[in-house]
Amino acid sequence: MNKVIGDKTFISLRDKYFNLRNKNVYGELSFRERINAARDVKQIAMQNDYFLYRREQDSFSISDVNNKNGSPSCKVNLASNDYLDFTHHPQIIKVGVQYIEKLGVGSGSVPMLSGTYKIHNELEANLAAFTGYDSSLVFNSGYTANYGLLTSLLTFKDVAILDTRVHASIIDGCVNTNCIYFSHNDCHSLQIAIQKAKVYRNKLIIVDGVYSMGGEIAPLCEIIEIGKNNNAMIMVDESHSIGVMGENGKGTQSYLKIIEKVDISTGSLGKALGGIGGYVTGPSGLINLLELTCRSYIYSTSIPPANAATINKALDLLESGDENISKLWSNIHFFKESLKSMGHNTGNSNSAIIPILISDDEKLMGLTQKLYKKGILVNAIFYPVVPKRQSLIRISMSAGIEKTKLEYVLNQIESDSKTLGLIKSAPKKMKAL
Ligand SMILES: Cc1ncc(COP(=O)(O)O)c(C=O)c1O
Incomplete structure (x- = not known):
């Protein structure tokens, strides 16, 4: 690669021009200046190949049935969160089609008016039972x-105590309250944060069960202990752990065998x-409380009934120990161990999200683009999504990818990483477990 990329990733270009974190600067621009700046940023990024996002997926089906042998035209999607390949599961598809035929493709209303079907109520009961809570x-x-x-829950009199890497939806949700951040997965830093929070009567500690970029697990047992000792409630976002972690995919709390659950659990x-x-x-x-006060619930159309039905079917399959859970974990172990043995750093991942840590943004972009040209889709993640000099390729594993394809991907990663000087070791033959 002869282009200097450095801080010119699309995201850093966006931040430079829009100064999104400094609302005063952005506020000084006219509407026309903001709109033109956006057009310029997108154009520069597209012209220079810095825009690695919104790539059309039609040719990147996870289950590419025509090409099972991992040939050079092999298309592999390692950038999807469809960890269990449930979007293609024949039994789930069948239920979805049946419900579309019966009830149509949309719910037609917000849940409080006519947008709640029997299947929505069943889904809420099933989710509560599946996760082990009273209600959902x-x-x-x-x-x-x-x-x-x-x-809905937090006001300007309360405090949220947040891990620095919680999801954007959590940070945005804390807009009306006081926030104290603690260092990522660091219980000593949490102890300090909670001391600072003592002046507030209502304290809520918020963490992700599995973090969406590095795939690492929150130290929930210790966090629960700290919460209890300091009269703080705890919320965990299980978006990347439900269906993946613990017994029958019941999430991080199940994985860590936590008996006394955290107060609130959320997920996607x-x-x-x-x-x-x-x-x-x-x-x-x-x-x-949410039914009565939560504006994003009250004023927004409910999910289609067919979608509620397919999620119910997914929960049934998980309860009955669907084979895709063990397929997923077999893929995770094989892929992660192979990456490590070729000399790549996969951080502290212990989930379906496997990062390849590459601090050099230019080489990271180079590797992502080389893989893309060979039919392999992975996500390139840069600052400010992750801290500076902690850029990474985010691989999300799926049960639907055959081992032969994983071997193909590993061989490409190995040879391209060597070309870019990211690893030095002699090539090793990847063999499926
Ligand atoms: C940790 C976490 N929480 C919440 C969300 C939001 O979920 P959804 O995509 O269903 O809006 C995401 C999605 O990226 C996530 O990674």
Whole structure:
């Protein structure tokens, strides 16, 4: 690569021009200047190949049935959160089609008016039972679930104590409250944060069960202990752990064998469960509070009934120990160990999200583009999504990818990484377990 990329990734270009973190500067621009700046940023990024996003997926089906042998034209999607390949599961598809034929493709209304079908209520009961909570409420995305919950529950008199790497929907949901951040997965830093939070009566500690970029797990046992000792409630976002972690995919708390659960659990229905939507589970009073006050729930159209039905089917399959859970974990172990043995750093990942840590942004972009040209889709993640000098390739594993394809991908990663000087070791033959 002869281009200097450095800080010219699309995201850093966007931040430079828009100064999104400094609202005063952005506020000084006229509407026309803002719109023109956006057009210029997108144009520069596209012309220079810095825009690695919104790539059309038609040719990147996870189950590419025509090409099972990992030939050079092999198309492999390692950038999807469809961890269990449930978007292609024949039994789930069948239920979805049946419900579309019966009830149509949309719900037609917000849940409080005519947008609640029997299947929505069944889904809420199933989600509560599956996650082990009293009650649950379904939203039309994981984002609106987190955002709505937090904007309803927290006021300017309360405090949120947040891991620095929680999802954007959580940060946005804390817009009306006081925030104290602690260093990522660092319980000593949490202790300090909670001391600072002592002046507030209501304290809520918020973490992700599995972090969406590095795939690492929150130290929930220790966090629960700190919460209890300091009279703080705890919320965990299980978006990347439901369906993946613990017994039958019941999430991080199940994986860590936590008996006394955290107070509130939330998640997305758009990842391992293969649909769209989000949920909050917790005590029934909390769910009542959201029904009464939560604006992103009250004023937004409910998920289509067919989507509620497919999620119900996904939960049934998980309860009965669907084979895709063990297929997924077999793929995770094989891929992660192979990456490590070729000399790549996969951080502290212990989930379906496997990062390849590459601090050099130019080489990271080079590797992502080389892989893309060979039919392999991975995500390139840069600052400010991750801290500076901690850029990474985010690989999300799926049960639907055959081992031969993984071997093909590993061989390409190995040879391209060597060309770019990212690893030095002699090539090793990748063999499926
Ligand atoms: C940790 C986490 N929470 C919440 C969300 C939002 O979920 P959804 O995509 O369903 O809005 C995401 C999605 O990227 C996520 O990674």
